[in-house]
Amino acid sequence: xxxxxxxxxxxxxxxxxxxxxxxxxxxxxxxxxxxxxxxxxxxxxxxxxxxxxxxxxxxxxxxxxxxxxxxxxxxxxxxxxxxxxxxxxxxxxxxxxxxxxxxxxxxxxxxxxxxx
Numbered sequence: 001x002x003x004x005x006x007x008x009x010x011x012x013x014x015x016x017x018x019x020x021x022x023x024x025x026x027x028x029x030x031x032x033x034x035x036x037x038x039x040x041x042x043x044x045x046x047x048x049x050x051x052x053x054x055x056x057x058x059x060x061x062x063x064x065x066x067x068x069x070x071x072x073x074x075x076x077x078x079x080x081x082x083x084x085x086x087x088x089x090x091x092x093x094x095x096x097x098x099x100x101x102x103x104x105x106x107x108x109x110x111x112x113x114x115x116x
Contacts, residue, residue, distance in 0.1 A: 009110030022096030039092035
């Protein structure tokens with residue numbers, strides 16, 4: 001049974017930083033999966049934040065470019081999202097997704113709240 005667990009969310013002041021983790025269990029060949037972070041804010045459309053393909057290609061949404069960094073440690077079956085210079089509009093539930101040609105998995109999300 002494959003499971004993704006996001007962690008690292010919480011309350012942070014504007015300008016602060018958080019590092020989210022997405023730990024995958026019950027999965028083999030983690031390195032062949034594409035990984036992504038997305039977020040869902042109340043009353044807003046779900047937004048794809050960052051992607052990190054199995055081939056090492058990284059992309060960011062314009063809203064987070066220059067502030068967020070996606071990384072992965074295939075040996076630990078983990079994907080990370082380093083979030084710096086956080087803004088109130090970054091407040092959302094953040095989700096980790098991994099996918100291959102045949103399968104797709106997602107976690108339950110972790111809440112990030114940016115407020116003074």
